[in-house]
Amino acid sequence: MKPQLESNINKKPLYWLAALLLMAYTIIVTVVYQQVKNTVIENKLDELNQHILYQKSLRQYINTQLKPVIYNLQKQQIISYDYFDPHLLSATFIARNIYQNFDESLDAKNMHSWKYRLAAKNPLNPINQATPAEIELLNKFNNNHNLKSIYQIETINGEETLYYAAPFNPNNASCLRCHGIPKVAPKGLIERYGSETGFYEKIGDIRAFFSYRLKLSESMAYAHKPFIAISIIIFAFIMIFYAITAWAYLVEQKRKLLVARQQEELEFVAHHDFLTKLKNRHCLSRDFSAQLTEINKATHHYSNLWVIMLDIDFFKAINDDFGHDIGDIALKKFGEILQEEVKNLEHAEAYRLGGEEFLIIIRNTDAKIINALYTDICESFANIEIQGLDRTIQLSAGATEVQLEEHQFDILKRVDKALYQAKEQGRNRLIII
Numbered sequence: 001m002k003p004q005l006e007s008n009i010n011k012k013p014l015y016w017l018a019a020l021l022l023m024a025y026t027i028i029v030t031v032v033y034q035q036v037k038n039t040v041i042e043n044k045l046d047e048l049n050q051h052i053l054y055q056k057s058l059r060q061y062i063n064t065q066l067k068p069v070i071y072n073l074q075k076q077q078i079i080s081y082d083y084f085d086p087h088l089l090s091a092t093f094i095a096r097n098i099y100q101n102f103d104e105s106l107d108a109k110n111m112h113s114w115k116y117r118l119a120a121k122n123p124l125n126p127i128n129q130a131t132p133a134e135i136e137l138l139n140k141f142n143n144n145h146n147l148k149s150i151y152q153i154e155t156i157n158g159e160e161t162l163y164y165a166a167p168f169n170p171n172n173a174s175c176l177r178c179h180g181i182p183k184v185a186p187k188g189l190i191e192r193y194g195s196e197t198g199f200y201e202k203i204g205d206i207r208a209f210f211s212y213r214l215k216l217s218e219s220m221a222y223a224h225k226p227f228i229a230i231s232i233i234i235f236a237f238i239m240i241f242y243a244i245t246a247w248a249y250l251v252e253q254k255r256k257l258l259v260a261r262q263q264e265e266l267e268f269v270a271h272h273d274f275l276t277k278l279k280n281r282h283c284l285s286r287d288f289s290a291q292l293t294e295i296n297k298a299t300h301h302y303s304n305l306w307v308i309m310l311d312i313d314f315f316k317a318i319n320d321d322f323g324h325d326i327g328d329i330a331l332k333k334f335g336e337i338l339q340e341e342v343k344n345l346e347h348a349e350a351y352r353l354g355g356e357e358f359l360i361i362i363r364n365t366d367a368k369i370i371n372a373l374y375t376d377i378c379e380s381f382a383n384i385e386i387q388g389l390d391r392t393i394q395l396s397a398g399a400t401e402v403q404l405e406e407h408q409f410d411i412l413k414r415v416d417k418a419l420y421q422a423k424e425q426g427r428n429r430l431i432i433i
């Protein structure tokens with residue numbers, strides 16, 4: 001049975017291609033994901049800008065519209081000079097509360113919101129107390145007044161967040177009314193927050209900053225569906241490409257293997273006998289020349305070369321008495337016996353010269369071994385069982401040892417002569433000359 005062509009195809013290039021495409025797919029998907037993420041971030045930053053503008057408008061309204069009205073009422077003593085209520089007079093308080101309401105409304109509708117926060121190192125209201133990280137950022141703003149904002153991606157509890165922070169304007173004289181010396185601060189303010197913190201600020205210092213934080217995973221959620229769809233489409237394209245390439249490769253490799261196998265078969269047919277599958281006369285002449293060249297070099301592992309010519313006795317009679325088909329079977333069996341015998345010998349090869357004539361070339365042997373070989377072959381051949389053939393088949397053989405610098409033609413002539421002598425002397429024997 002010939003092995004299946006498919007199992008002989010080298011599939012390594014296909015595995016490499018699969019690995020390469022998988023790598024390319026991973027890179028493409030990562031790039032696409034990054035692109036989607038960047039787009040989400042850009043959209044969110046646009047949204048944030050609107051928040052900032054809104055917050056600034058709100059603070060502007062409080063500082064330029066609301067507070068002057070209250071101060072005017074205080075001036076007219078309609079409201080006491082010591083009156084202070086953050087609901088009316090603290091822009092940070094009002095902004096924080098409005099944002100809190102806004103956040104709660106968004107959360108109730110499951111809409112993802114930016115979380116607004118104020119942070120001060122020395123706040124009146126403890127709710128605005130800066131964390132160590134925020135204090136560090138506040139110091140950064142104070143050390144560099146040109147730094148108008150920062151935004152960065154920060155991982156909080158293993159979750160990516162988009163963070164934006166911007167400083168308030170540096171303190172001016174009017175700020176110090178509430179953040180200077182407690183003595184000059186409105187009594188209402190002291191009553192509410194005490195005089196421990198929030199005071200002794202200096203003009204020019206940045207007292208606080210506001211920040212917004214957004215969970216990126218929540219914002220990315222709405223981009224997941226298109227991202228997965230794009231990933232599936234890219235995967236499908238890659239799979240189709242791989243399938244077509246693999247199919248074309250397999251077809252081409254199969255074709256190449258088929259051609260190679262046909263060439264091998266042609267080669268075999270050209271050098272072997274069709275019936276016995278032994279090497280043929282054409283092959284003998286080629287092999288014999290090579291062997292003679294070797295022996296003439298007289299290398300140490302190559303002492304001598306022997307040739308045995310074998311011929312089945314009265315083979316015509318077998319054909320005539322039992323039929324040509326039985327004769328064919330006998331020749332085939334004989335070929336198998338020779339093949340088996342030479343397999344057990346080192347450096348031996350059997351050939352069919354034609355008809356019922358065969359030849360064996362053996363290296364490194366002697367007349368004793370040649371005799372034993374002939375006897376073995378005769379015994380094996382005598383013992384074969386062929387249905388419809390009830391005759392013991394015998395063999396005649398001639399053998400000779402190759403001499404140095406001898407020509408192939410002369411050796412074959414001598415061994416043929418030995419065989420002829422065996423026939424002449426009554427067949428069923430080996431003659432060595």
Ligand SMILES: Nc1nc2c(ncn2[C@@H]2O[C@H](COP(=O)(O)OP(=O)(O)OP(=O)(O)O)[C@@H](O)[C@H]2O)c(=O)[nH]1
Pocket residue numbers: 275311312313314315316317319323324325326327328331354355356423427
């Ligand atoms: N069945 C079969 N017969 C073959 C084949 N090739 C040659 N022969 C026959 O082998 C026979 C050889 O006959 P001969 O040359 O007269 O030799 P022989 O009958 O063996 O007699 P000796 O060699 O003198 O013992 C012929 O009848 C050929 O037709 C083959 O491939 N198959």
